[in-house]
Amino acid sequence: xxxxxxxxxxxxxxxxxxxxxxxxxxxxxxxxxxxxxxxxxxxxxxxxxxxxxxxxxxxxxxxxxxxxxxxxxxxxxxxxxxxxxxxxxxxxxxxxxxxxxxxxxxxxxxxxxxxxxxxxxxxxxxxxxxxxxxxxxxxxxxxxxxxxxxxxxxxxxxxxxxxxxxxxxxxxxxxxxxxxxxxxxxxxxxxxxxxxxxxxxxxxxxxxxxxxxxxxxxxxxxxxxxxxxxxxxxxxxxxxxxxxxxxxxxxxxxxxxxxxxxxxxxxxxxxxxxxxxxxxxxxxxxxxxxx
Numbered sequence: 001x002x003x004x005x006x007x008x009x010x011x012x013x014x015x016x017x018x019x020x021x022x023x024x025x026x027x028x029x030x031x032x033x034x035x036x037x038x039x040x041x042x043x044x045x046x047x048x049x050x051x052x053x054x055x056x057x058x059x060x061x062x063x064x065x066x067x068x069x070x071x072x073x074x075x076x077x078x079x080x081x082x083x084x085x086x087x088x089x090x091x092x093x094x095x096x097x098x099x100x101x102x103x104x105x106x107x108x109x110x111x112x113x114x115x116x117x118x119x120x121x122x123x124x125x126x127x128x129x130x131x132x133x134x135x136x137x138x139x140x141x142x143x144x145x146x147x148x149x150x151x152x153x154x155x156x157x158x159x160x161x162x163x164x165x166x167x168x169x170x171x172x173x174x175x176x177x178x179x180x181x182x183x184x185x186x187x188x189x190x191x192x193x194x195x196x197x198x199x200x201x202x203x204x205x206x207x208x209x210x211x212x213x214x215x216x217x218x219x220x221x222x223x224x225x226x227x228x229x230x231x232x233x234x235x236x237x238x239x240x241x242x243x244x245x246x247x248x249x250x251x252x253x254x255x256x257x258x259x260x261x262x263x264x265x266x267x268x269x270x271x272x273x274x275x276x277x278x279x280x281x282x283x284x285x286x287x288x289x290x291x
Contacts, residue, residue, distance in 0.1 A: 001062055006097035012062035013055035013098060017046030022131065022288075023104045026054040027095060029113030029137075030217070031210035033061035033200050036112070041277050048285045053102070057115075058086065058094055059209040061200070070208045071215035085212055088114075088220040092121040096129060108288060110134040112272060113244075114217055117141070120253070123234070124226040132291050133234045133257075134284050137242055137270050139249035140256050141223045149243040152180055156244075157214070163201055171197055181270035184241050227256035233291040234260035237280060239268025261287065 003010045013034070024045060026037045034054040042052045056063035068085035095118060099107055108131045111119030116138025123133040139145065147153075155177045161169035174197040179188050234257045238250025247264060254262035263283055268276055 003062065004098060004101040006094055006101065009058050009064035009094070011055050011058070011064075011094060011098050013053055015054075016042045016052040017050055019051060021046075021049055021051040023099070023102075023107040024050045024052050024284075024288075025095060025099065025107045025109050026052065027109065027111035027115030027118050028054070028057055028060065029111075029115045030213050031060070033203060035061075035196070035199065035203070036272075038274070038277075040274070041272075041281070044277065044281050045284070048281070048288075050108070050288075053098070053107075055095075055098055056204075057091055057118075057213075059206065059212055061204045063204075065204065065206045065209065066212060068208070068212060070211045082215055082219070084215045084219055086216060088118055088121055088216050089125075091216065092118050092125065095119075095122060096126060099129065105129070106131050108132045108134075108284075110136065110284060111138065112136040113138055113270065114213060116253075117217065117220065117223070120223055120227060120230070121220075123230045123232050124223070125229075127229070127231045130232040132287055133230060133232050134237065134287070135234070135250075135253055136237045136272065136280070137239060137245060137250070137268075138236075138253060139245045140227060140253040141217075141221055142249075142252050142256075143222060145249050145252055146246040148245065149180075152177075152243045155180060156210075160207075160210075162207060163205065167201075170201070178271070181242075181244055183239070183267050183269045183271065183273060183276075185267045186273060186275060224252075224256040227253065228258065230257045230260070233287050235263060235283060235287045236260055237263045237265060237283065239265045239270065241267055242270045244270040 116135035163170035236254035
């Protein structure tokens with residue numbers, strides 16, 4: 001797995017397609033690793049004539065893990081600003097640093113969940129680097145938007161079992177969360193999700209990393225003013241059955257960006273299972289070709 005140093009941290013990445021093809025950077029979501037962008041998803045995009053690059057965010061997978069205590073969520077809940085070890089702006093800088101290291105001047109950006117927020121920040125702050133933006137199951141950060149389902153937040157914010165002490169309990173916790181945010185109309189493949197959770201655990205999972213990334217999202221706040229500065233062609237894809245960021249989050253994100261296209265996905269939750277891949281890939285390709 002290639003690893004490149006980016007301003008003091010190492011980022012692990014891989015790529016699909018021809019090196020000299022237009023670049024498309026996939027940005028992973030909260031507490032997950034680049035392998036959530038499956039190889040079949042990546043190769044399908046690469047067959048569209050793109051160089052598809054996926055990478056582990058800092059604090060995830062084979063990239064540098066951050067040695068820092070969990071943020072003070074009590075301060076956050078009462079409107080305070082907890083001290084965070086890094087921000088979404090820092091993570092956006094990581095992505096740009098990876099493009100620099102690969103000598104890529106401009107790229108198409110596709111981000112899911114937290115990765116969509118990072119992609120939004122890059123497109124707003126560095127428009128000269130962005131060919132197009134696709135934000136999937138993300139949010140604008142507008143505080144007036146509907147809250148996540150309470151039990152989903154409880155599962156996300158609550159303590160996870162330590163896999164070094166009880167791996168089975170850890171996997172069950174991951175499976176319960178995956179089942180709750182999955183597309184409700186599709187069969188839940190427990191064996192597939194268990195295998196993915198175990199692979200991520202073996203690749204590089206660290207206690208506290210998800211909490212640090214949640215804090216980075218929280219302190220980033222409302223991005224609508226920044227989103228108004230996005231000039232690249234933009235596509236917002238959002239599931240109608242998303243229990244973490246209800247559909248209004250996608251609608252608000254699209255409305256904040258001039259000329260953005262909003263694409264609701266009927267029945268999709270806060271995940272991107274294989275039955276939705278063809279539709280999502282075709283939509284991304286259409287925007288790229290039109291732009």
